[in-house]
Amino acid sequence: MALEDICNLRNSCLHQNWLPASPATSFLMTDCYNLGLKGPKKSQRNNEVPLQFFIPPLLNSTSFLNRSPSSYFQGNPPVTVRRPFPLSHGTTTLGFVFQGGVIAAADTRASAGGLVACPEVEKINPIHSHLVVTSSGSGADCMLWERILTREIRLYQLRHKRCLSISGTAKLLSFMLHPFKGTDVCVALTLCGWDKELIYVCSDGARLQGNIFSVGSGSPYAYGVLDRELSWSLSNEEAISLAREAVFRATHRDAYSGNNVDLFHITAQGWHQRKRENLKEEYYRDMKKRGLF
């Protein structure tokens, strides 16, 4: 059916729970063990996500049938399984535009509940030579969606012999995340590109262009520092030290951010990564400078 095809209903595991199918096709459809039984994963349409997800079947079928028809075609019922472990969250990332290009900065702590799961995560990852993405939200979601995005951008580049624009990339990512709206996928990415463009894409569906973005649990503190001194005419060194200062102050006050600061500077020539800096010493240097130590 045409409507089934557009809504991608045929591919979901839900389909053969309540529509009879022949034994041959139903076996191929449930590839819950990720064995690649359906053949190589193709991404023909831009909104077809190139990854198979196992959706747990609903335990109570009567409540399922009573829900509104629109939710049938989502292919993603709300999660019925409670997770017994916490996932990594909590961060400070920021990006801003100025005359010398775009600066992207982030801390490097991944916290899971009250534990620091990893003190040296890379939250800023390059997609290609002129586009960098800062991630915040759930660590696994961000990592995998960045991988998927990199793959799609590379395929686009090979098929169309040109780089996709940043707004195009943001749109692509937003449409790929749309089927997961309402589930607990938590992804908030800021795409920083060479054309002095900064776009914020979030798994709730937001896609915003702006000149300054800060995302994460430490973002209020970073915004305070940035709003005070940010201007278009900053020099490169001033912009870098402003970004570094904003992340440092945020990591000082926010418990879920900390450890190091990563800094990327994106210009028309590409991205350039500054050496990762440990903020532990920075606090003592700052106190000494202000005579408080």
Place this chain on the structure above:
Amino acid sequence: MFSVQTFGDTGKMKDYHYTGPVEHRFSPYAFNGGTVLAVAGEDFAIVASDTRLSEGYSIHSRDSPKCYKLTDTTVIGCSGFHGDCLTLTKIIDARLKMYKHSNNKTMTSGAIAAMLSTILYGRRFFPYYVYNIIGGLDEEGKGAVYSFDPVGSYQRDTYKAGGSASAMLQPLLDNQIGFKNMEGVQHVPLTQDKAVQLVKDVFISAAERDVYTGDALRVCIITKEGIDEQTVALRKD
């Protein structure tokens, strides 16, 4: 004698607490305990795990190691829910065989790590309750450790502890192998013998303070000559 718990603050005996009818949902997960550790050296890698399998207050088995050999240069340690550990290792073995048959070469440690990340994320909405750590040699022969969270986020480390005693062991490893928070200490690279001794000492400490860790320790040492396994006794209480 009555224990202190039966007497409340006022000295009168406490009533049995009845908080009203409680609905018990079926949980598809169980926590079977266990700790896994991996350390990467210059030309070796070590993956170690305890062998206790527990559930609640009971011990199901004292000889259930959590290290599984994947290839000649890679070992994976899985702790958490034992049912998911078994299924996950079966799936990884199947995928390794498929790769070998279609590409005519064994998967490298980095490739196994990337594949495991995708397998785990494919179950984002009903995760495998497993904390994985892969230890092995990379293409250049150097030691590599890849640590995962239950939904597939991973990265390459020098050392990592996972499982029930991970919060106790990780700071100790940070100090002894990463030389963190030590002032004026020379950073000596880790030799294989020193690393094995450190792993044994660290697990003995874990068995002292974590109830789910103990019984025995299985250490797998991966070098270019192959995988060598040693078993060391730990506290059985």
